[in-house]
Amino acid sequence: MKVQSLVAIGLTLALAGVAHAERFIFQRGGALYSASRDGKESRKLLDIGAGAGGLWAASPDGRRIVWAKSASKESEGSLAARPLTLYLTDITGRRQKRLLSTDSLTDRQGHKVTEVGETILSGPSTTLADWSPVSLSWSADGRTLYLGCTRVGAAAGVMTVTMDAQVGTALVDSEGRWKCLGSVTQPDARSTYIAAVSIGRESGVAPLMICNLAVGNAWTPVPPLGGTPVYGAALWPALAPNGKSVVFASVPRGLWLAEGPGLQTRRLINGEIARPRFSENGKTVLFLSPRPTTADKIAYDLYELPLGGTTPKVVLSDVDWFDLVMD
Incomplete structure (x- = not known):
């Protein structure tokens, strides 16, 4: 009976894996589209406006x-x-549906929230006038939204604040201020692990940061030995499905991978890279790269690169931003 049960469970999982294929959600101009994994089947989903950029x-x-x-x-x-x-x-x-507006943001008790809580690198509490949004993402459980920001003005700084994804309220700290995930931005979550970007003390340096919220809110730079990272400034980090490696871009130093004990970094390919993501099986990396254009607007193509490969192939053309989801 036990063997038969295990076989049945294995068959169920196998069938479930077949039934759930990957799809792209991508932005082109002011609209979002859905496309099949090979990029051939595409349909329009909704209009979001050209000004949304990567804030979706x-x-x-x-x-x-x-x-x-x-x-x-x-x-x-x-x-x-x-x-x-x-x-x-x-x-x-x-x-x-309309979820929330930052100029009328409230906590779960209905109190208006106008101040941001302090973080280690960003200093004491600040107001919304000190911050400009740069990224929008989800927690791994889909219950929380992360809004990544950079400091407006001369003083460099980054932070990520948290919101309830169900009812559209600000999550606050014990002082009633907008709760910060940390002095990081562009976060990507996988289970309790989060990869994000901070800023370094040197110009042009933005270290990759890793945190396991299950053991506390302590962020570790990659590599952890300090000093200037060889990749310079990390951008758009993405965790592998198993949470054990991270892929990220470095402008203008190409596509990078951090893996193994201590998350050692190595460059995968050169070139101008944006928005890398792992495929669901973790064997390939998807990313954007600009293509030659005579227009004022930068146009990107969506590429796929097998890990260990050196020649990416185009999957979709004219893509402003994208995400990879399961059907």
Whole structure:
């Protein structure tokens, strides 16, 4: 009976694996689209506006999309000068709702939130006028949204604040201030592990940071020995499905991988890379890279690179931003 049960369980898992294929969610202009893994089957999901940039993300289960809009026509500015409104939809794009606005942000008790809690590198509590949004992502369990920000003005700094993804309230610390995940931005979560980017003391240095929230909120730079990392500035880190390695970009130093004991780093390929992501099986990396264009707007193509390979191939053309989800 035990053997038969194990066989049945194994067959169920195998069938489940076949039934769940990968799909791309990608932005082209002011709209989001869904495409099959080979890039051939594509359909429009919804309009989000050309100003959204990379401020949207698909949930870990692939069933929801959150995106941000600003009422201001300015392309840059603080959360006070350019308040964001976040919207939530299912993957079909038909069931849409307004989730929250940063200029009327409240906690779970309905108290208005205008201050940000302190972090180790960002110093004492600050206001929304001190921060400009740069990234939007989900926690691994799909319950929390992370808004990554950089400091406005001369004083360098980064932070990531947290929001309830279900009801659209700010998560706050014991002082009632907007709770910071840490002095990091562009976070990517996988289980309790989070990979993100901080800033270094030297110009042009942004170390990759790793945290396991299961053992505390202590962020470790990669490599952990300190000094100037060979990759310079890490961007858009993405955890592997098993949480044991990280792929990231370094402008203009190419595509990098951190893996093994101590997360040793090595370059995979040269070139200008943006938004790397692992495939679900962890055997290939997807990323954006600009293509030759005569227009003022930079155009990107979506590439796929097998780990261990040196020649990426184009999967989708003219992609501004993308995410990889399961059907």
